[in-house]
Amino acid sequence: MNENISKEPIIRKTIFLFIGLTIVMLFFQGFYFYNMINKIENEEIKNYENIIGTLVKIAPEKQYEIGQALFENKQKDTLDLGRKLLKQYGYKKNMYLLNNKISGKVYKNFLYKIFIVSIVIIISFTMLAISGYRSILKKLEEISYGLKRVVEGDCSIRLEDNKEGIICKVAHEFNIMVTRTKITLENLDKEKEKTKALVNDISHQLKTPLSSLELFNTLLIEEDLEEDERIEFLEKSKYEINNLQWLVKALIKVSRLETGMIDIKPESNDIKNTLLEAINSIYGKALEKNLNIKADNLFSYKINHDKRWTKESLVNILENALKYTKEAGYINISMEKSEMYIKINIRDSGIGIDKQEINKIFNRFYRGNDEIVQSTEGSGIGLYLAKWIIEQEGGTIRVKSVLGVGTTFSVIIFT
Incomplete structure (x- = not known):
């Protein structure tokens, strides 16, 4: 079943587009995430530059110690002092990222862009799903219309079945069904014509001997006949009766053979x-x-x-x-x-x-x-x-x- 579904062109196309859009979404998210990290890093560098510049400006003679404090030595007492000072300006450990003055703006911009991209992708996914659904529905409507035409007696309709997939396979089976139905109907028409011809032939074949028998019987009943004439008519009646018996046997044999009641088995x-x-x-x-x-x-x-x-x-x-x-x-x-x-x-x-x-x-x-x-x-x-x-x-x-x-x-x- 899964193999058949994967071969369906419409579903396969939809899956490929879904995968493609997912890859594009991941690419954009990765790109924006990478860009956000770079911006945060740049903001931190600017912040460091501002701190170093300010401190050096205040105490030029402490330039070396300032550099050591920022990039090398991290003393516990200086960390505690700095933490208390930053806390006064709203900076503290585990603070909400959006409230961070350094990275908050960058992160907000990142979330906004991700939101826009996600909306675009969701809309694309939805439109793609609707398009696939409509394509499948259209094919099913064609099959439904074809079945309706066949029920109404039109066996000339054919569906496109030259592609892969479940729907085209159903269309192919539909075309086979229509062809067989057409052949069956044609055979039924032929059988009707054969039956009609057989009835006409039987009627024609029986008409003459029955008419003769009727005439002979009338003469035997109504006419005052000599014995030799009466015997002659009786002999003729016997002849016609024998013909009728032979004809009926032959007709029974023909009908049994033609209707398949008797099989020819070589x-x-x-x-x-x-x-x-x-x-x-x-x-x-x-x-x-x-x-x-x-x-x-x-x-x-x-x-x-x-x-x-x-x-x-x-x-x-x-x-x-x-x-x-x-x-x-x-x-x-x-x-x-x-x-x-x-x-x-x-x-x-x-x-x-x-x-x-x-x-x-x-x-x-x-x-x-x-x-x-x-x-x-x-x-x-x-x-x-x-x-x-x-x-x-x-x-x-x-x-x-x-x-x-x-x-x-x-x-x-x-x-």
């Missing part, structure tokens, strides 16, 4: 095993569609990734390839290794993606404008989730596609 795992589990998850569907699944250059390599969610990401990409690849087509899977990353390539012979849609396919709920895409079951969440998961692990996904030829998804996980 750990050292063999990426080959994760990839093989993802391939096995869609292998049965690929056989039903008569697709050729080929895995080349797969190798074991331990890399930090969340096995469960990385598998989820790869499954979503593989299912996307499965959906939009015609029967008897192929899906080729391979791995590449560099010093910085592992790359998993998933190449299909599907319908391809238009160049104008490449940058949109990872948007939540986005589905392409192609007729095949629109007629195929899906919600536009799979690829969004795939990229989100990989990016949470510090990786990325790249896409190359030729319309009518096929698409290659490259999942890059950094080592």
Whole structure:
């Protein structure tokens, strides 16, 4: 605490000035004291001169004895005689210094000057203390005003914090707090926008199947339908219900991931095993569609990734390839290794993606404008989730596609 106080510029400056003024005061006091002693000594010399001169004038023949009496021999009888004589003129032992006619005037002048100097120094000390207090108070008022601005929602204010001392340290911490508050508020605004967009997307996604179900239900209740027509509407209702169930599950998964309810925890795992589990998850569907699944250059390599969610990401990409690849087509899977990353390539012979849609396919709920895409079951969440998961692990996904030829998804996980 004391070390921090000594580093405070305002306090340090005040202390230095106090020390400086104290030294000046001591210097002046010493100077005046020395000057006073000299004056008293001069007065004593004048007094001796007057005494010797007077005595010699009265008794010239006793000049030698007079000098001996003043400067050499001090006889008790002569001292007693002199003391009695001086007492008659008001001079006695231990008399009050100010009443001394020899040194009193000099001492009074000394006390007067010391008094003036002391008053000046006290006033200087007081002004210095007030100046330091005002400087500290001004800084505290700036911090108080800044806090008020932040409470009112203004996070643009910054305080000067490029000096040493407690106050500048507080100002620095204040600036950090404001920056973090600003980031937090910006993140809250982003979260609000995300929530708003999610609600809008959910509303849009649920609107069509719910409208269809409402229509089918109305027809089944109000219309006199043939048995085959009734069965057809029931089948369509079942299809829409299945879509709704799948959509709700996907939405729950998205919301849990985005709100942090589910943590992505990368750990050292063999990426080959994760990839093989993802391939096995869609292998049965690929056989039903008569697709050729080929895995080349797969190798074991331990890399930090969340096995469960990385598998989820790869499954979503593989299912996307499965959906939009015609029967008897192929899906080729391979791995590449560099010093910085592992790359998993998933190449299909599907319908391809238009160049104008490449940058949109990872948007939540986005589905392409192609007729095949629109007629195929899906919600536009799979690829969004795939990229989100990989990016949470510090990786990325790249896409190359030729319309009518096929698409290659490259999942890059950094080592």
